[in-house]
């Protein structure tokens with residue numbers, strides 16, 4: 185084994201990774217290929233310098249990203265600290281500049297509004313279309329059920345059970361519980377009119393505004409707030425969006441934590457009362473009390489959303505990119521929200537965003553579900569529908585299930601995961617923590633062909649049909665739009681013969697391969713780097729995800745240009761700062777766990793610092809410090 189860290193200045197907070205000689209050789213070969221010249225006589229430092237200079241100066245955007253990511257993800261532990269920020273800035277700058285912002289086209293016909301107001305990014309507006317398509321082309325689609333069955337359906341082992349290998353990057357089910365919150369924040373397709381008239385309308389806004397917690401409009405938010413108190417707080421352990429109740433319970437637990445975080449922040453703001461404009465106890469005058477409540481509520485909401493996005497850009501994206509185990513790299517020290525200078529000018533930010541139908545397709549990550557999550561979905565559906573013949577389910581069954589499972593209209597009375605509320609309306613800390621532990625211990629699935637569970641097959645089939653109705657682009661059209669080479673043939677797309685053959689049989693021509701199965705059944709072989717552990721493993725998904733994530737968060741005014749101590753207060757500004765390097769490799773979620781469930785998330789536990797990775801996996805990574813604990817925590821006082 186070769187310890188790369190021994191050749192550079194070690195960072196005492198970063199455990200030293202081990203890399204086999206074979207892996208190092210493989211990385212060197214990829215770098216040689218990328219640089220287009222021999223590196224045989226160069227030292228590791230010289231190689232890093234060469235790649236750095238080339239990545240920073242190349243004109244070609246995909247090449248710049250690849251070079252920077254090579255250093256940030258594979259050689260991260262030995263890349264000098266002073267190079268990390270410029271490399272991350274380069275990646276963010278190129279990604280943000282490469283995508284039209286905000287998107288230019290609606291997915292359906294678009295008119296100039298009479299009052300000139302800009303609907304981009306608002307809730308209840310149509311999705312964007314990222315990739316323009318030829319309206320006149322004719323389609324002969326294969327049967328969507330066959331597409332799902334042959335390309336996406338989780339294969340079965342000899343014992344008849346669905347084959348569910350653990351996530352190769354050690355990710356836990358909590359990663360994708362967080363993922364469901366991320367995607368449901370920005371996708372809420374409206375199916376309320378059965379004739380499909382308003383298909384294409386998104387009931388959520390295109391921003392990470394924690395709408396699942398707060399709601400999408402005034403009526404929804406009124407059900408959550410505790411306005412009469414004048415303290416800006418919200419109802420205990422309550423969240424707005426009832427779709428989350430149909431998801432595995434860890435997602436609801438995380439929302440409860442964001443609820444508690446809001447109230448923690450609101451109480452702190454009033455306590456600090458930096459500008460002296462609030463009174464405690466709150467004023468008796470009705471108008472003054474309402475004004476105080478509004479000011480504290482909105483400020484706490486801004487701060488809370490920044491905690492949400494901090495976790496997205498650190499623990500979550502880092503985890504999905506597969507770098508947690510490599511102890512750093514992206515997103516280590518990445519500051520995608522900050523000012524960035526590129527080629528002598530500022531990369532803009534805060535320009536707005538409008539989520540598109542292509543990304544609605546991209547994020548349907550049902551193949552990432554853990555075994556317990558699949559069993560959970562089966563349990564819920566069989567209870568509601570009183571049947572288990574998942575392969576026969578049709579869209580109306582889903583609508584029926586939604587109707588039967590309709591939750592209490594008052595969000596304060598809703599529960600999940602078998603929990604009951606106490607007299608004060610809160611859930612037990614112990615039960616919440618245990619639901620989190622369960623999700624932390626369960627290995628997630630991963631992006632792969634033939635990886636989607638049968639129980640969600642009808643959801644995927646509905647999705648494939650929906651994208652046909654919306655005339656979404658094909659996989660190769662999407663790749664061209666991303667600046668990637670189109671796939672030449674089915675084997676180029678997925679080298680696993682049974683999948684390539686099945687797709688050829690269904691579509692005949694790789695140019696006709698639809699975006700939905702094209703993204704979710706893509707192979708791992710061509711990861712773009714040819715490395716043993718490529719980030720995200722799936723090429724088109726990875727590049728699309730990076731584009732979208734950067735557009736979404738850097739396009740948000742409240743995460744960028746309006747993220748100021750003036751808007752957040754000085755206390756709030758300090759509260760949302762990320763710490764790097766840190767025990768969590770720059771992660772942020774431990775702040776919430778330590779703040780809100782401190783006795784359940786102890787200082788030395790991998791459950792606290794790396795909840796998005798299964799403890800058994802982190803045990804193999806964090807070998808240098810014997811004080812780490814990988815066992816399920818027991819409540820401490």
Ligand code: HEM
Nearest residue numbers: 360363364367371372373430432544547548549557561643
């Ligand atoms: C057991 C867990 C899950 C269940 C039961 C579930 C169920 C569903 C259902 C019923 C829909 C159709 C909703 C509609 O269009 O009205 C849906 C859509 C969707 N799912 Fe899942 N899902 C699960 C996990 C996930 C995960 C882990 C992700 C990604 C991180 C994901 C991403 C999506 C996306 C992007 C949509 C489209 C949403 C929209 O257009 O509004 N799902 N899912």
